[in-house]
Every structure is written in C-alpha cells, then in structure tokens.
Amino acid sequence: MNRLFAYLFFLLLLFPFSLPAQNSDSTIIRSIYTYALEQGKGYDWLRELTTNIGPRLSGSAGAEKAVQWAKAAMEQEKNGTVYLQEVMVPHWIRNDKEELAVISKGKKTPLRICSLGGSIPTPVNGLRTKVIEVKSFEELAQLGTEKVKGKIVFFNVPMNQRHISTMTAYGEAGKYRWAGAMNAAKYGAIGSITRSLTLALDDNPHTGAMGYNDTITKIPACAISTIGAESLSKILKENPEAEVVLFMNCETLTDKKSYNVIAEIKGTEFPEEIIVVGGHLDAWDTGQGAHDDGSGCVQSMEVLRIFRDLAIKPKRTVRVVLFMNEENGLKGAKKYAQASKESGENHIAAIESDAGGFTPHGFSSESIDSTKLTKLLNWKPLFQPYGLYDWDKDGGGADIGQLKDEGTLLIGLRPDTQRYFDYHHTEIDTFDKINKRELHLGAAAMASLIYLLAEYGVK
C-alpha cells in the first residue's frame, strides 16, 4: 500500500489546478532514469577526466587538457554543435613549498597546511613569529592592532555541526577563508592561517579561493588541517608565546587564455529559448576534482547523450556549458553571460550541478521572476518517485548566477551534502569517492527537468 500517495492524490482531487499533464511525462522521466542507470556514461567519462587528467586549475596544463578532452568527448558523441568560448583566466600556482611548524619550549611540531588560492608567498626565508588565535572577526577587532601587529592570525572557527545541510555550515564559516587575510592585515598581521572548511577531524588541509583588498597590505594566507588546528590551539593554550615558522612559495603569473566548452542542440520549436546546463571544468590543483566539479561536468554532458539515445527532441535549445575558472575568478561564467547579453540571447532557465556527485535530493531555485518558480514547483510530484523531495532552498549556482539579471530561472541540483566537505578542495577529492549510481541519478534528475523545461518552457 502506498499511503502517502493516496493522501496526496486525495489532496490533488481537491486542488486539481496543481495537477499538470503528467502521464506521458512520467513515462519519459522513467525512461530517462532507466537509461541513465543502465547505460550511463558519466562514470566512465569522469574516470578519464579525473584519473587521466586530474588537477586542472585555471591556467594549468591540466585545465588545457581538460578543455581539449571535453571538446573531443562531446564531438565524439556527434550530437549537437560543439565549440570553445575563449576567456582570459588568472594563473596562480602553488609551487613546491608549503610548510608550517609551531615551536614551543624548544620543541618543533610540523602541522599540515596548504596555501589558499590567490595568496602571495612568504618571504623566501619564511615567516617566524607569534600566533594569535581568534574565533571571529569581532574578536579580532577587539584585540586590535596592539595585540595583532607583527603576528600571524589563526582563525580557528569550526564549521557548525548542528546544521543538517553542510552547505549552511560552509556558508557561515567560508568568510574566514576568503576574508581572513584582509581582516588580519587591517590590524598589522603578517600572515593568516584559517582552519580548514570541513566537518571532519582529519589531516587534510582544504584549499580554496581567498581575496585581497587593494587598500590593505597583502599577507600570505594558508589553511591548516582540522587536526592541525586542534594541535596548534592546544599548544597555544599551553604556551601563548609559542612561535610558528611558515613557508609558502606560491605565486600569481600573468593571465592565460583558456575556454568554456560548449555543446548545444537547437530547439525544434523555440530555438531562441535557451536552457543552459553546466558545471565547471576547472578544479583545484590539490586533488582530482572528482566531486568538485568533474561530477557536474559529466552529468551535464550526459543530458545530451540521454536525449539523443532516447530520441527526445527538445522544443527549446539545450546548451551544455562547461565553465572555466569557477574556483578562482568566475571568468568563464562572466564571459559567457556577457557574450550572451551582447548577442541578445534569451536564457529561459539554467541548471548547475556543483555540489558533488552524491545521491540527488532535489533542486534549489531562484529567479527575479517569481512566476517561473511557481511553474517549476508544479513539477515536483513527477520527481517524488526518485527521492527528489527538497525543492525549498534558494539559489542556483555560482556560474549560472551570472545570468540572474536576465530574469533566467536559475536551478541548482541538490545532492546529499554529508560527505561533500570531507573531500572538497583536498587531495582526497578523487575518483574512488564517486558512486556510479549516485552520479548517474544526478544526470537523470537534470535530464528529466531539462526535458520538462524544453517541452513546456517557463511561462
């Protein structure tokens, strides 16, 4: 017996306006899921992208290889038009020296760190100085220049375990990675150490983008593993006079030419109405970028393959965009949005997958045109059999967010969040952390929603 559905059906009888024409749609969606689960190619594609290419930060040789690989892989499918969109991207490199040790009472304890993306290096001979631990920007401000000047600030702010979605916890703590250095430098600090953004207690430092403010002195910024953070904090409690020595030789080179990789099928009835689906092709240099965001790329690529093999001819144009440089600049997304604006294109909807290749739980959405959101929610019952219950969160994604001003309906695939920050931006974001079925369920969810968007539009 299916009690919930009986109940929902009872409600729907009373509220027939909320019942779209779902019979054939549900059949098509079922066929999409079956195909993705039985014959999905995303997992094999992802193995190639992550294990043959691996790290692919903007400007790197890996990024260039990834562009050529994605273009060739989509061309090989002989489905739609494949092309590259040129874009200039930042070129930051880590180099070979990342060392932190704390020295207390004559004992030197090494701690695992990694430079944050965009950071300047330390002087060649490193920094050696005292450390001051803070739990917030407010505490830093209270300490002020007198207590901070000449020291390294240690932002030891754990992500909050109580949140059910780890994305919420990341959203809260993320500012200490992005803005730690510029806030510390305001008070004369000479370096910044941020506790890694993860809910796990382990020894993997998590990199990620950090920013500078042009009016504030630039200082080196790194992330410390959570085990390292606990050790450092313990040593500082025992001995506030402890010093650290920090070496980083990362550097920013001149911008480099790179590309968004694009493939599209023209709509049969409304080709001028465009639906974008994408992820980002760049990935941090520390790991293989399997969950972040190789998964989103291959899931997006899968959509066109599924449509072709199931003979789904979308009425509206479906365009796969693999964005370059999401991680440290969003240059690919900005370029895409700008070029599209200049040519007067009409993006009715855009879907992004950039939260890991885990079991999908739903879609988040946003639009400055709220009627589009209502239309989207009407389709929710079609996705109930596939575990996509979570349609309540706001937001689309960083790359497609550049299309917001157009009034585009922005949609984010929302997978399970529990394990994402165990791997995010580390050397363990590798292919073996991917489950084939979870990955392919995400592709099926996106293909199903894009089918509906292409069939019915957003008005």
Next chain:
Amino acid sequence: MNRLFAYLFFLLLLFPFSLPAQNSDSTIIRSIYTYALEQGKGYDWLRELTTNIGPRLSGSAGAEKAVQWAKAAMEQEKNGTVYLQEVMVPHWIRNDKEELAVISKGKKTPLRICSLGGSIPTPVNGLRTKVIEVKSFEELAQLGTEKVKGKIVFFNVPMNQRHISTMTAYGEAGKYRWAGAMNAAKYGAIGSITRSLTLALDDNPHTGAMGYNDTITKIPACAISTIGAESLSKILKENPEAEVVLFMNCETLTDKKSYNVIAEIKGTEFPEEIIVVGGHLDAWDTGQGAHDDGSGCVQSMEVLRIFRDLAIKPKRTVRVVLFMNEENGLKGAKKYAQASKESGENHIAAIESDAGGFTPHGFSSESIDSTKLTKLLNWKPLFQPYGLYDWDKDGGGADIGQLKDEGTLLIGLRPDTQRYFDYHHTEIDTFDKINKRELHLGAAAMASLIYLLAEYGVK
C-alpha cells in the same frame, strides 16, 4: 522564502485535523539532532566494535566478544537496566580454503569466490566438472536433469540497475543466493555458484545465508564476484565445455550458546507499554560488519544516551535490543519474541536499523493494526526539516518482524540505499566506509521517533 512550507501550511489550514501539537515536539526533536550531531558517541562506539572486534558471526569468538563489549558499553553509561538473554545459535565456519578456477583450452583462470553461509564443503579433493549458466530458475527447470546432472549450476543473475532503491533489486535477486543450491540439486547438480548480490562491478565476493531443503540433496554453494561472473560467463560462451575446479572447506559445528544484549529504561507513566529499538550484533565473518549492522547497534545504543543527556524521561518503556544471529538463523529475534510472548509483554512499537549507516531518508512501517500506521504518518511533518521524506515503504525489519503477530507497529529506518550493496557481506564493509554525520543523523531520527512514540503511544 520557503515555498513548499508555505504551500503545506496552506493545506494544513484547510485540514487542521492533520496538525498534531508539534511546537514543543519540534523543539525537542531539534535538540535531539543537535546533540547527536555535536556530541554523538555512536561513531566512536562503532570504531571499537568494528576495528577492535571486527567479524562476529554467530558462534564465533568475535560474537562472544561483541556481546561482552556491548554489555559493558551500555553498563558504563549507567542508564537503565542491562542484561543478556541466552539463545542457542548455529555455528558455521568458513575455514581456510575457498578456491574456484575455470579451465578452458588448457588455460586455468582463478576467480574470486566465497562460500555462502550454511553451505556444506566440497569433497577434500574438490569438485571438477562442467558448468551450466542460467539466468533464472525457469531456465534451469527448462534445462532439466538431462542438461544439469553432474554439473555445477552458475546463477548469473545481475541485480537490476533500473530500480531507484537498491533494496528492491536485492529483494528480486536474493532468491538465487538463498535457494540456488536447492534448486540446482533438484536436477542433479553437484554444486552451485551465485553471482554476488551487488550493483557494482568489482572483485569482492559477497557472502550471505543460503538454505537447504531436507528432501533435496545438499550441495556446496558459493558466491562469485561480479567481475568473476563476467569472466566465467565470457569463457563459457567461448567454450561451453570449460570445466571449473571448486574447493570449499567450510563446515557447520554444533550449536553454541550466545546472547541478545538488552538495555531498558522503564516508562514513567506506562511502563507496561514497550518500545523496542535495535539492530543485530552478529556480522558476517568476511568484513567488520560496519554498515551491516554495527551501525544499527550503535544507533540504537545512542537512543538511551541521548535521552539521558537531554533529560528526556520516556512515558513508555524504551528497550534497546541488540539481536544475535540475524544473518544466519534469526535465533535471537525468535527467542526474544517467544520469551516476550510467554511473559505477556506488550510491545506497542519496534524500530529496527539494519540497512546501513547512511543518510536517513525516512521510515518504512507495517502493522496488522492500520490505525497505528495512520498515527505514525501524522508525525511526518516533524521530520521534514531533517530530510526524512520517505515514509511510504512497507516493512519493519527481519528481527522485529518476529513481533508482527502481536500487532506491534513495526518500523524500519530507511537510509540512502545506493552504496549499501557495494559493501554488504564483503571484506570491505569496514569502518572507513562510515561517515560520522550520516551515522549520527540515523541515531537522531530513531531517538526522535521513539520520543514521540513514548510520549503519545500508538493509539
């Protein structure tokens, strides 16, 4: 904006009968989740059970250690009464020899297998004979004695990828593991090889219980890894005359004394109304039994700890039961149900966690008294913020299923199913496959539901 909730709220305004008194309940549930996520102990307990003890099949030294460990761990909490319930259990052991090789055109190819639990051994010198591959019991029957006699039957039936829940796929294919040997023997086969029950293509054979029929000759039965199954199938297609050599020296010893481990807190108002929460303490000898079912045990143990530390005094009696021998006999569950019946106990509800320590998605349920199911579903909105959307499936669990005749409301925790059969009954069902937060979310879900059951009963 929270659109779904606005919509639900609108519906609830129209249907106030479905709105229980949820304000303080929602606060208590939130506090249970916060405590479980911030201060849960299940993960540490599970590390002890899986890495200090590990394999613990009924009758083994590991099982005995697990009993003593669980008793001591719950006694150490000084919360409720802890006791052992004696039960005689089967004692099957694998021993040291499990080998399969296929010999075709002079070439010998070893393939990975494991004996199925309960199987008899092969003769000491092994079996060497031809193999006949079948895709169903129907195909086997069509082949009949003429084609089958003297051969080993190879049940090469993959689990069906198209199902969204892997549990459905397992339910369908499971019969070839349990009943493969007895069906093959009906037609004179001398051995049985079953394709491992997993959706992954890898080289881990999956053990599990198999059965004999007293009127049919007993023959040795093993499981082959899915990669092994593909290889064997390929070789047989090339050369139907290929032979296999099979060695297994497993054996069944005499039954052994073991125990269910039980801890209970008496209800403050209705102590005679009992709510059971449990998992099974035994685990297959091949791995550490981390997901199956160490997770369910420590999640159940957590319930009492959470109640104590949050000062929740249940109105009805809450009893943790760690069942012995779920995997190959259900003797613990049968003993528990029988003893309870004899002493006239009243189990109003029983919750089982035996589907892995993954992100919980909901609860399944069954009862011969359907009013209890209605009451259960009324609580669903309270669990919406925690991702527990899936309340539609029938069933409780194998151990608590023994209480069905009493009219007990049987409830199963339903976690994400995608990865479960990657590990199930193999050497890779180990502690490192557990995510701490996912495990603790399951404990919180169970504790929250038990709080409601204890507060309001099931009438």
